[in-house]
Amino acid sequence: MSQQSSMHFYLNWAKERIDEMDAALASFEVKAGQAKAESKVKTDQLLSDLTKRRDEFQARLKTQAEAGEAAWAGAKADLEKQWNGFEAQVKTYFEDAGKQFEQQQATFKDLAAAQAKAWREAAEKLREAAGKVTAARTVDVDAALKQMRSDASEAEARLQKLKQAGSESWSVLSAALAESRKAFDEANKAAWDALKGGGPKN
Numbered sequence: 001m002s003q004q005s006s007m008h009f010y011l012n013w014a015k016e017r018i019d020e021m022d023a024a025l026a027s028f029e030v031k032a033g034q035a036k037a038e039s040k041v042k043t044d045q046l047l048s049d050l051t052k053r054r055d056e057f058q059a060r061l062k063t064q065a066e067a068g069e070a071a072w073a074g075a076k077a078d079l080e081k082q083w084n085g086f087e088a089q090v091k092t093y094f095e096d097a098g099k100q101f102e103q104q105q106a107t108f109k110d111l112a113a114a115q116a117k118a119w120r121e122a123a124e125k126l127r128e129a130a131g132k133v134t135a136a137r138t139v140d141v142d143a144a145l146k147q148m149r150s151d152a153s154e155a156e157a158r159l160q161k162l163k164q165a166g167s168e169s170w171s172v173l174s175a176a177l178a179e180s181r182k183a184f185d186e187a188n189k190a191a192w193d194a195l196k197g198g199g200p201k202n
Contacts, residue, residue, distance in 0.1 A: 008125060008126075008129065008192050009188055009189055009192040010064075010072045010075075010076060012118070012121075012122045012125065012188045012192075013076065013185060013188065014057075014061045014079060015118065015121070016114075016115065016118035016122075016181070016184060017057065017079070017083045018054065018057065018058060018061070019114040019115075019117060019118050020111050020114045020115065020177075020181075021050070021053070021054040021057065021086055022054070022114070023107075023110040023111050023113065023114035024050065024086075024090055024107060024110065024111060025047065025050055025051060025054060026110060027103070027106050027107040027110045027111075028043060028046060028047050028050065028107070029047060030106070031043055031103050031106075032044055032047055039097075042097075046089070046093050049089060050086060050089060050090070053082060053085060053086040053089065054086065056082060057079060057082045057083065057086070060075065060078060060079055060082065061079065063075075064079075087174070090107070090174075091170060091171075091174055094107075094170035095170070104168075104169075104170050104173060105163070108162065108163065108170075108173040108177070109163055111177055112156075112159040112160075112162075112163060112177065112180075115155070115159070115177065115180050115181065115184065116152070116155075116156050116159070118184060119148070119151075119152035119155065119156070119184060119187075120152065122148070122184070122187075122188050122191075123145060123148050123149055123152065123191075126141070126144070126145055126148065126191045126192070126195065127145055129195055130142070130145060130195060140194045141191075141194050141195050143194070144190055144191040144193075144194035144195070145191060147187065147190070147191075148187040148188070148190075148191045151183050151184075151186075151187045152184075152187070154183075155179075155180040155183050155184070158176060158179075158180065159176060159177075159180060162176050
């Protein structure tokens with residue numbers, strides 16, 4: 001179970017990033033369809049670049065899908081760099097594009113929805129895996145699952161507040177997404193550690 005639990009952590013981590021990449025791409029595709037000729041070229045180039053980054057991330061993930069925990073730990077650092085490049089390109093686009101609050105808000109809402117979905121799916125996977133552990137581990141796993149759901153609700157509430165504010169800069173929105181993503185990673189790790197018997201790390 002230990003090896004499998006570690007794999008779930010890495011897979012959840014990577015899937016959350018891919019879901020956000022897909023959400024950003026979908027948001028920009030809508031923008032490209034509405035863009036005027038002069039901005040359409042920039043938006044189309046952005047879409048092409050971001051799609052390439054997402055595809056490289058997915059290809060690297062597929063390469064690692066069969067690897068063991070040690071290989072995953074090394075690959076995660078590489079995947080994190082690829083994710084950071086994707087995220088930086090989105091940030092640069094919004095900084096260069098000026099005050100496009102509608103597009104920023106649409107993209108933020110799509111990314112926040114992708115994060116909320118990742119939280120729910122990770123909690124469901126943990127719940128399913130918890131059904132297979134011994135009764136002695138059930139208390140720890142139940143506590144970790146309860147904490148994960150609580151953290152998910154808090155993160156979703158914070159993101160909802162920002163969605164409704166509507167006038168925040170991309171830097172503020174991006175920071176909120178990063179904070180939620182970090183909380184997801186920590187909750188995901190703690191939950192799978194509890195499942196494999198490692199207990200929560202303080």
